[in-house]
Amino acid sequence: MSDKTMTEDDVVRRLRSGMTIGIGGWGSRRKPMSLVRAILRSDLKDLTIVSYGGPDVGLLCAAGKVKKVIFGFVSLDSIALDPHFRAIRQAGAVEVAEYDEGMLQWGLYAAGIRMPFLPTRAGLGSDVMTVNPDMRTVSDPYGDEIFAAMPALNLDAALVHMNRADMHGNAQFLGPDLYFDDLFCMAAEDAYVSCEEIVPTKALTADAHPSTLRIARLLVSGVIEAPNGAHFTSCVPNYERDESFQREYAAAARDPQQWKAFVGEYLSGSEADYQRAVALRDSQAVSA
Numbered sequence: 001m002s003d004k005t006m007t008e009d010d011v012v013r014r015l016r017s018g019m020t021i022g023i024g025g026w027g028s029r030r031k032p033m034s035l036v037r038a039i040l041r042s043d044l045k046d047l048t049i050v051s052y053g054g055p056d057v058g059l060l061c062a063a064g065k066v067k068k069v070i071f072g073f074v075s076l077d078s079i080a081l082d083p084h085f086r087a088i089r090q091a092g093a094v095e096v097a098e099y100d101e102g103m104l105q106w107g108l109y110a111a112g113i114r115m116p117f118l119p120t121r122a123g124l125g126s127d128v129m130t131v132n133p134d135m136r137t138v139s140d141p142y143g144d145e146i147f148a149a150m151p152a153l154n155l156d157a158a159l160v161h162m163n164r165a166d167m168h169g170n171a172q173f174l175g176p177d178l179y180f181d182d183l184f185c186m187a188a189e190d191a192y193v194s195c196e197e198i199v200p201t202k203a204l205t206a207d208a209h210p211s212t213l214r215i216a217r218l219l220v221s222g223v224i225e226a227p228n229g230a231h232f233t234s235c236v237p238n239y240e241r242d243e244s245f246q247r248e249y250a251a252a253a254r255d256p257q258q259w260k261a262f263v264g265e266y267l268s269g270s271e272a273d274y275q276r277a278v279a280l281r282d283s284q285a286v287s288a
Contacts, residue, residue, distance in 0.1 A: 001168045006222045008038035008271060011192045014222075015039070015157055018067075020048040022108070022153070022188060024160030024181035025233065027077040028054040028241055030173075032161035032194045034229035034271050039065060041270075050153055052104065052179065054233060055249065058084035059267075061094060062253070068095035070153065072104040076246055083253040099150075100128050105180055107153035112186025119147035158188035161230045162215065163238060164204060165195040169220030172204050172212045175236035182214045190221040196238050198225040228275060244285070245278070 012035075015021070025031035036056045039047075046067040051057050053074035060066050062084040074085040088094055099107070102122040110118040119138050122128075129135050129148065136149045160181040165171040171193045173181070185191035193215060204213060232249065234241040252262035266277050 001217065003167045004169045004217075004220060004223045005167050005198065006224060008034050008194070008224055008226065011035060011159075011222055011224065012038045012042045012044065014190065015042075015044055017044050018046045019044075019156040020050065020154070022050040022155040022158040022184040023053075023056045024158065024179060024184045025054065025056070025230070026052045026177070026179040027073070027075045028079075028233045028246065029077065029177075030161050030175065030179065030181075030230050030235050031056045031233040032159040032192075032226075032229065033231060033233060034226040035159045035161075035192065035194055035224070036060065037267065037271055037274060040267060050104075050108075050155060050184075052101065053082065053085065055082060055246075058082035058253065061085055061088045062259070066094050068097070070097045070099070070104070072099055072101035076250065078241070078243060079246065079250050083250055087253075097132055098128070099123065099132070100126065103128065103148070103150045104153070105183065106150045108180060108183035108187045110150065110152035111154045112183055115152060117149045117151045120150050121147060123148045123150075153187055155184065155188035156190070158184040158191040160184055160191065160193055160215070161226070161235065162193055162195045163235065164197050164199050165193055165215075165223050166201040166204060166217075167198055167223060168201065169193065169215075169217035169223050170201060170204060170213055171195060171215035171220065171223070172208065173214065174208060174212060174238075178214050182219075185215055185219040191215075191219050192222045192224065193220050194224040194226040194229045196225075196227055196229065196235060198223060226271075228278070231275075231278060242278075245281070
């Protein structure tokens, strides 16, 4: 079994402009933010992003990296809408395909099992069919029901963040929900897993049930050890969402001058620089 460990920058060097990239997590929960920040530092552009979106989508759109977003929602959870994405959506600055959450799941699953589409009742009778005029329907060959034909969401690459992994790519979630990270990995030509900690394979099941190992090494092209790598989103049980930082992010996103200062303080350097700036912010908050 091969050693698949690499850095965030190693991952970005494997990506290309124009790719379709799926980003795991859910809203502002367990997002692979260190990988998103690495893309922000790169010259990648014209990306199609597939996501149950949160600040990953907002940041990439704000940086001009995105051509199209395929999404079920773009939310910061405790803040209803990501302000960057809202502004860009209202301006019509990126292409969008907005699906029912279950339809997005079904599209990832179709890609994972190498089907061109899967039938679903989700979306029928809603404006999903109107705002996605390319959507087609199919007839039940055994009856008279009509279904939406959800197309496969084939990904060039998937980026997900997990609690733990081994160096071979077996990855584990320890929080209450896998979300659909396994489907993102299944749907992708290459999947890259960042994690809080890389541990020996035996350690993965020493204190956790084997059912928490939902991403197998055969799906994974690279593993990145990234402590606090999901910040400022949550990565339960390692840490909760940094609500104070998220409020600062959202406030800065609404004002060009504040956003320029935010980028200068947190997003203009390396991942190590980001983590140092966050630690300094936390220490100043404690001392205050």
